[in-house]
Amino acid sequence: MSSASNSSAEWWKGAVIYQIYPRSFADSNGDGVGDLAGIIDRLGYVADLGVDGIWLSPFFTSPMADFGYDVADYRDVDPIFGTLADFDSFIARAHKLGLKVIVDQVYSHTSDRHEWFRESRTSATNDKADWYVWADAKEDGTPPNNWLSMFGGSAWSWDTSRRQYYLHNFLREQPDLNFHQPAVQDAILDITRFWLDRGVDGLRLDVANNYFHDLELRDNPASGIADGRRPYEFQHHRFNRSRPENLAFLERLRSVIDEYPDRMSVAEIASGSNLERSLEYTQGNSRLHTAYNFHFLESRKPAPGFVEAALEVWNDKDAWPSWSLSNHDVRRVLSRWSDGTETPERAKMLLALLLSMRGTIFLYQGEELGLPQGDVPFEQLRDPEAIRFWPDNLGRDGCRTPMPWSSEGAFLGFSQEQPWLPVDPRHRTLAADRQDGDAQSVLEYARSLIAYRCASQVLIRGDHVPVQVQNPDAIVFERRLGDERIVCAFNLSETDTATLDLTDLEESKPVETASLSSDIAGGRLVLAPNGVFIGRRQGAR
Structure with a gap:
């Protein structure tokens, strides 16, 4: 490394x-x-x-x-x-x-088998009674509000020991801690x-x-x-x-x-x-x-x-x-x-x-x-x-x-x-x-x-500079740090070639291991389907 x-x-x-x-x-x-x-x-x-x-x-x-x-x-x-x-x-x-x-x-949140929750659910007066989010039922017995669990259903489950609902944004086995x-x-x-x-x-x-x-x-x-x-x-x-x-x-x-x-x-x-x-x-x-x-x-x-x-x-x-x-x-x-x-x-x-x-x-x-x-x-x-x-x-x-x-x-x-x-x-x-x-x-x-x-400071810390192209399947940007510039181009199409007009791209030297199915000719970059071009501009340091 x-x-x-x-x-x-x-x-x-x-x-x-x-x-x-x-x-x-x-x-x-x-x-x-x-x-x-x-x-x-x-x-x-x-x-x-x-x-x-x-x-x-x-x-x-x-x-x-x-x-x-x-x-x-x-x-x-x-x-x-x-x-x-x-x-x-x-x-x-x-x-x-x-x-x-x-x-x-x-x-x-914790597991409902965590010792904190085991204690919290025993009563409304124990030392950890308010370490989780507890709330009374509405008058009709339904949960305190309309909050939903990521995993489906209400984000509230009834606990028979405390006779209250507790909050769980995920599974009922994952009660939410009370960070207040x-x-x-x-x-x-x-x-x-x-x-x-x-x-x-x-x-x-x-x-x-x-x-x-x-x-x-x-x-x-x-x-x-x-x-x-x-x-x-x-x-x-x-x-x-x-x-x-x-x-x-x-x-x-x-x-x-x-x-x-x-x-x-x-x-x-x-x-x-x-x-x-x-x-x-x-x-x-x-x-x-x-x-x-x-x-x-x-x-x-x-x-x-x-x-x-x-x-x-x-x-x-x-x-x-x-x-x-x-x-x-x-x-x-x-x-x-x-x-x-x-x-x-x-x-x-x-x-x-x-x-x-x-x-x-x-x-x-x-x-x-x-x-x-x-x-x-x-x-x-x-x-x-x-x-x-x-x-x-x-x-x-x-x-x-x-x-x-x-x-x-x-x-x-x-x-x-x-x-x-x-x-x-x-x-x-x-x-x-x-x-x-x-x-x-x-x-x-x-x-x-x-x-x-990992060997390139411009890729590690350089700025991101977008490059506008007309092809909707292409993503092109530069990474810049000081005088150093690296051009990065990608064809997201799986079936169509992308031909991109990029000024002065002929000055870019492709990275041999990174560039896939790409070709530079007269300021035009041709990317095959799934093509990649990553190149350093030779005019830069």
């Missing part, structure tokens, strides 16, 4: 971070579930990609109603993943390989210190705009969306997320993180395509270091201007963006942004687009292999969202199928036993061992792109 940004306290700016979903990465003990020991065994592969660090999805003690995002003990490792000693070994090995480590922190209670904030900040003391380099904050709720419990207004895929989309979530009090708490959180040298925070902003919300949460030096949202993650094949407009939002702003095209919550981008072809050429183009963007880049496991969305039959679904909304394709199981390490064996090198999710037969020919060393493979292309980015 040779990122030029690594020596800086702001190592995360422009870095490439590889997301590992522990359940699906590598199983070391044959129980069909990935674990920390399996991750340690494969860290050499991650380091060989050339990335700067790892984002590790939840591994905490949990009953797994939402596969780790329902935390029952913030300070311990679930036995299916290993032990705290295994985590310490993971940190040590990652750091020895030059990899930073970012861990998930799920502060918005100062003791809750203090307890959460102690957990922050626990993991920073343990040596993590950063925190990924799950649904970071969901920490506070409206104390008056006012009804959410209608969103005006008439064709939503689930009821949650029919509301504008004005009162159950993105409350103004959130920002004050995040400033407290940032002050704790700043007590530790060279640490960072990245927020997940659960606000659809609201890029301004991400800006708000990262503006200046007193809030979070960076943030990403679902602008690209939930979108289908992008319309003209969609990508450029998102990148341009951050120009000349005192904030730093993060971008990802795939993660553990959405359909893999190769399947979302394709018309069914899902070819290696398409995968390469999408990787080149992502790795050319200004910001911190998050690369989801298997994206470097060009994996399409895994096929999981209904009877093998595990995700509560997938089961609830079947047959609509909202589920997350297909992006969480086991990592294909080997083209041999029934379970593609992930495990010796039946995995918790089925392997997709299409992933066999895309396995890491099949692609390793093949100069034409998606994996080797990803390695070359990451190496190029």
Whole structure:
């Protein structure tokens, strides 16, 4: 790994971070579930990609109603993943390989089996009675307001012990903490210190705009969306997320993180395509270091201007963006942004687009292999969202199928036993061992792109400058730093050639490993379907 940004306290700016979903990465003990020991065994592969660090999805003690995002003990490792000693070994090995480590922190809610909630639900007078959001029923017994759960139905569930409703923006097994209670904030900040003391380099904050709720419990207004895929989309979530009090708490959180040298925070902003919300949460030096949202993650094949407009939002702003095209919550981008072809050429183009963007880049496991969305039959679904909304394709199981390490064996090198999710037969020919060393493979292309980015200050820290072209299928922009300029052009069409008139482009020298199916002639750039051109202008330094 040779990122030029690594020596800086702001190592995360422009870095490439590889997301590992522990359940699906590598199983070391044959129980069909990935674990920390399996991750340690494969860290050499991650380091060989050339990335700067790892984002590790939840591994905490949990009953797994939402596969780790329902935390029952913030300070311990679930036995299916290993032990705290295994985590310490993971940190040590990652750091020895030059990899930073970012861990998930799920502060918005806990598991209903967390000791805090067990106590809170016993009465309205115990020490933690107001650590969660409780409310009386209306006179007719219905919930306090119209707030909806992301996973369907009311966001309120009745508790027979307290004879009150409690709030859960997600599953009923995930009660929301009451951040209006100062003791809750203090307890959460102690957990922050626990993991920073343990040596993590950063925190990924799950649904970071969901920490506070409206104390008056006012009804959410209608969103005006008439064709939503689930009821949650029919509301504008004005009162159950993105409350103004959130920002004050995040400033407290940032002050704790700043007590530790060279640490960072990245927020997940659960606000659809609201890029301004991400800006708000990262503006200046007193809030979070960076943030990403679902602008690209939930979108289908992008319309003209969609990508450029998102990148341009951050120009000349005192904030730093993060971008990802795939993660553990959405359909893999190769399947979302394709018309069914899902070819290696398409995968390469999408990787080149992502790795050319200004910001911190998050690369989801298997994206470097060009994996399409895994096929999981209904009877093998595990995700509560997938089961609830079947047959609509909202589920997350297909992006969480086991990592294909080997083209041999029934379970593609992930495990010796039946995995918790089925392997997709299409992933066999895309396995890491099949692609390793093949100069034409998606994996080797990803390695070359990451190496190029990590050696280029203009791609790490340079400005984003949009370039207007007439072809609706093309995305073109420059990255600039001082006198250095890099031209980045992409043809999103899977069937049509894009011919672009770009003044002085003949002065650009293409990056051999990055440019695909492109040709320069007389100031015109010709991109084949899924074509890529990344080139340095020779007239610049």
